[in-house]
Amino acid sequence: MRRVLIPAALVVALVSAVSAENWPQWRGPLQNGTSPETGLPVSWTATENVAWKLSLPEWSGSTPIVWGNLIFLNVAEGDALALWCVDRNGPTVLWKAPLGGGNHRERKQNMSSPSPVTDGSTVFAMTGTGVLKAFDLKGKQIWSRDIQADYGRFGLNWGYASSPLLHGDALFVQVLHGMKTDAPSYVLRIDTKTGKTVWRVERPTDAVQESPDAYTTPALVRHGTATEVVISGGDVVTGHDPATGAELWRMKGLNPGNDPYYRVVASPVVSGGLIVAPSRQNPVMAIRPGGRGDVSTSHKAWEYSRGPDVPSPVSDGTLVFLVTDNGVVHTLDLKTGRVVWGPSRLKSGTYSASPVVADGRVYATNEEGTTSVFKAGPTFELLSENPLGEYTLGSPAISQGQIFIRAGAYLFAIGKRKAG
DSSP states (O other), X not given: OOOOOOOHHHHHHHHHHHHHTOBOXXXXXXXXXXXXXXXXXXXXXXXXXXXEEEEOSSOOSOOOEEETTEEEEEEEETTXXXXXXXXXXXXXXXXXXXXXXXXXXXXXEETTOSOOEEOSSEEEEEOTTSEEEEEETTSOEEEEEEHHHHHOOOOOTTOOOOOOXXXXXXXXXXXXXXXXXXXOOEEEEEETTTOOEEEEEEOOOOOOTTTTOBOOOOEEEEETTEEEEEXXXXXXXXXXXXXXXXXXXEEEOSSTTOOTTOOBOSOOEEETTEEEEOOSSSOEEEEOSSOOEEOTTTTEEEEESOOOSSSOOEEOSSEEEEEOTTSEEEEEETTTOOEEEXXXXXXXXXXXXXXXXXXXXXXXXXXXXXXXXXXXXXXXXXXXXXXXXXXXXXXXXXXXXXXXXXXXXXXXXXXXXXXX
16 A cells, blocks of 8 residues: 655644644643734724623633634632533533532632643643543543542642643643642643553752742643653743653742742743743743753853743744733843833733734733733734723633633633634
8 A cells, every 4th residue: 555645844734724723721722822823803892893702600710722613611600610611603501510619719819720621532621629630522521530639738828720731642730839838849740541640750949938839830842852841930940751750951040039939820931942931020031942950051041030920921933022910011032032122011900811922913911801912023013902891810712713711700702703
């Protein structure tokens, strides 16, 4: 039988084209807050350019994920936590799968904060209470875990909020804590088919008091033929072998003053061959992958002193956009860290959602539900300010020409869906 060989570049292009229509995890199809889609909405209000809105019982820091006609949401309602599956054409709630009880608030967040993730055949949902479950797309439970029951209670000051990272047949789950426990921080690799732990590695830190706590989500970096799992928090950034969990390298310096209250919220982002890792505002560090051991000097590409606390950075591959918690944008050259423009102010308010980049624009949403849209370019050009008038913590998701924003009382579908 004669084999037909497809060029690798074409395979990558085909896979990207398919995945671009979906938003399968918190940071999207490329795992870095960007989408290759074009023709997205620029202007809307709570009543204009809205395809539909779905009533929700409570706000959440969780981002909706989208696969084809299905939208998945982690939802809190009273004491209960659940995974909802929504028909994006309705919107109709197709099914609700229980994720257990024990919901409570920790300042802004509740225990629905981790975002679900899907590979298109299975959807995985984790809660702030440590419950991790897998379902098929019709809502049938495949397996269930209780991470706290297996490995001890979480000890973060403000509750657990990290989302799992999906890569192939692996779910990577981090538990970085220390404020309310003496137990070590650790990282898990969990088999997606069985729910069993493939490996568990402890992640030591010299951080003290609240500084071991991290609310970040793991990232993936590819360097040559190798892939590494990047974990940020506890005063350091580390790279791990996905096969064994072994720590390959460690970058120190996230907490240069050894502050005891330097917990990390904003997650690292990988773009243009660099890892951009924020801390608690100062510093933001760019790291070259591929190192071994202590890379604090050898693999630091640049450092910047005016970063975000809660919103994660985003990059279009050329520029890095840092949206601070008070709505000030700093834009840096990705390769050098040089300031290209900023500081420039967006709509006043508090920003907790992470910005996304698509169609040559940056979309940044504040807690009042206003999304500022500005050009992803070498000069600051504000294109629109779009109010929903709803308390908003979750980051936007993009799929087939639409923008999905999870606000306090509603999930909004912005714009018209493109034909698939």
